[in-house]
Amino acid sequence: MPLKAAFFRSYNDARKIPSDGRPQIAFAGRSNVGKSTLLNRLVGIKKLAKTSKTPGRTRLLNFFLIEDRYFFVDLPGYGYARASAKAKAEWGKLVNDYLEQAQNLKGLCFLIDSRREPDEDDLMMIDWMETRGVRFVVVLTKADKLSRGKLGQKSREIDRIFKTESIPFSSLSGVGKRELLSWIEKTVKAVS
């Protein structure tokens, strides 16, 4: 069953986001890691969130209302090397402000490209989530780009580093979709 999903609003200021008590599930990770594509795959609507071959596509906090019950929040990516210093600072501030201020942030899907090594920014994000105590799940994106053996090796490595159980995910094949949706459902329902 596809999820009922609709674009809600974009925000350029974390202080303006909805505070109606509906839970928020955010998607974070490097630019180009596949956040917007994954969100589209989860809801089964190809062009709901805008995606792009070039990094730096998502620049605002984009809210999507899911099943009239909770929000998906598509965040701008970090670490886009070719963005101007000013743009990087703006996106960075927007994401940081959101993560610090969002009262209704219930869970974070933290995406890492299965072909890359986690970098300093990734480690910082995980540190931050642990400090704040937000529920999170590590998602290894673009799983279709690796052989089964390599993918297994990679997810064991990531699980060791982050002391967690990651979910390999492919927006092409749909691998990992069921698992991630069940994590989301559980997280939305969890009592604080």
Ligand SMILES: Nc1nc2c(ncn2[C@@H]2O[C@H](COP(=O)(O)OP(=O)(O)OP(=O)(O)O)[C@@H](O)[C@H]2O)c(=O)[nH]1
């Ligand atoms: N092969 C493959 N390509 C993918 C997958 N997910 C995303 N991509 C491609 O990766 C590129 C970036 O995807 P986006 O979803 O726009 O990435 P993003 O993380 O939202 O990027 P920003 O908005 O810049 O932060 C696009 O060309 C996608 O088609 C996947 O599971 N498999």
Ligand SMILES: [Mg+2]
């Ligand atoms: Mg995006």
